[in-house]
Amino acid sequence: MVSYAIVVPILIAVASFGLSLYTLWLTQRRGELCMTQPTLVFLGRDGPGNRPKIFLRTLLYSTGSKGWVIDGMYLRVYQRDWSYVFDGWAYGETDKLSPGSGLFIGPVGVAYNHHFLLNRRAEEFLYWDGDYRIEVYASVVGRKAKRLREIKFSLRGEEAALLIQILDAGAFLEWNTEERQYVARIERRSDRRAQLRGAATPPESPGARPAGGGG
Numbered sequence: 001m002v003s004y005a006i007v008v009p010i011l012i013a014v015a016s017f018g019l020s021l022y023t024l025w026l027t028q029r030r031g032e033l034c035m036t037q038p039t040l041v042f043l044g045r046d047g048p049g050n051r052p053k054i055f056l057r058t059l060l061y062s063t064g065s066k067g068w069v070i071d072g073m074y075l076r077v078y079q080r081d082w083s084y085v086f087d088g089w090a091y092g093e094t095d096k097l098s099p100g101s102g103l104f105i106g107p108v109g110v111a112y113n114h115h116f117l118l119n120r121r122a123e124e125f126l127y128w129d130g131d132y133r134i135e136v137y138a139s140v141v142g143r144k145a146k147r148l149r150e151i152k153f154s155l156r157g158e159e160a161a162l163l164i165q166i167l168d169a170g171a172f173l174e175w176n177t178e179e180r181q182y183v184a185r186i187e188r189r190s191d192r193r194a195q196l197r198g199a200a201t202p203p204e205s206p207g208a209r210p211a212g213g214g215g
Helices: 004-028 157-165 189-200
Strands: 033-035 040-046 051-062 068-079 082-086 088-093 096-099 103-105 110-117 130-140 146-155 169-176 181-188
Touching (some): 033 146, 051 146, 068 088, 157 169, 157 181
Antiparallel strands (some): 033 051, 068 103, 068 130, 088 096, 130 146
């Protein structure tokens, strides 16, 4: 009869070895590169020649601990019977953008604004009314481009007309979690700058009078 004094240490050693292998697998696995639903999508124009521009706010993350390195991102935009590739990529916050290259994505993830410009066939592109479908792609070091997410929304006739006729007009599409769709609002860049200047101006204190006034 086998003694428990011999069997128990062997079972503990096997379990410990198995746990070590599992831990090693967890630390070495890459997992998947993923992207959350963008909370904000912007349609407008920017740069020399007022080229079509799309930016979106999202979190990129990895389901594995090893992470991924992105060396490029682009959008494929489907509109009516046409498709366009927005491959001029930059990311960051509003006041500090970096040219897109060499972005590491780990399990914690990174949230940025991602800006995409249409570099080719820009003169052909107009923000027509109707349904839009945007595919977001990431080019990963050592692998072919991966589609991260598909975004769908619609522009009404009056919204599209403003985007076509007014070059500094932009459409802000905000994600409505309850209705599971984007809600659009149109703003002009000049109006936003005026609002920001107004917000930066300190309010006049009560009883203040113009400088140089007599007493």
